[in-house]
């Protein structure tokens with residue numbers, strides 16, 4: 482039995498950079514992350530946690546990002562015209578993204594267990610991206626410097642000692658679907674070892 486729809490979703494899903502200016506219903510987002518949660522996880526730990534910033538909830542989140550960028554030197558740390566201009570441009574870019582979704586888990590002290598948890602969260606993310614595609618919803622998986630800023634984590638209610646952010650997904654209905662970049666022939670990366 483070949484599930485053509487599943488295979489099409491895997492092949493046709495694209496990372497979306499431009500979104501329509503409208504929110505996705507929370508019930509649909511719930512469905513998407515429900516399917517995400519069918520990802521495998523060792524010991525059934527289901528380590529993923531999800532925070533969805535949307536509507537007015539984006540305002541403080543975006544200010545936290547800008548404050549982090551200032552600490553990290555990506556925005557000049559003063560009130561000069563350049564700093565204000567850069568901050569305003571980043572603010573309006575970030576605010577027009579309909580949903581920012583922070584995906585995080587609690588670190589394990591043991592390195593192997595930690596790797597298992599991290600891997601399971603990545604599987605969760607890809608499941609959610611594929612489910613989203615079925616609902617006509619686009620996502621962009623981002624890994625950004627502020628995810629490593631302990632003050633940023635504290636400001637969004639996490640503890641950098643305990644919690645790790647794996648990704649911040651930008652989510653919305655696609656305004657434009659990027660072209661398929663294709664993939665390297667898998668035969669270049671695939672070895673069968675028979676004896």
Ligand SMILES: Cc1cc2nc3c(=O)[nH]c(=O)nc-3n(C[C@H](O)[C@H](O)[C@H](O)COP(=O)(O)O)c2cc1C
Pocket residue numbers: 494495496497621622623624625659662
């Ligand atoms: C761990 C991870 C981090 C990524 N971070 C970014 C990012 O910060 N910015 C971005 O534009 N795309 C990011 N991407 C998306 C990739 O650029 C994208 O998946 C790749 O170009 C292939 O395009 P496709 O997803 O449309 O097939 C990330 C993807 C992964 C898996």
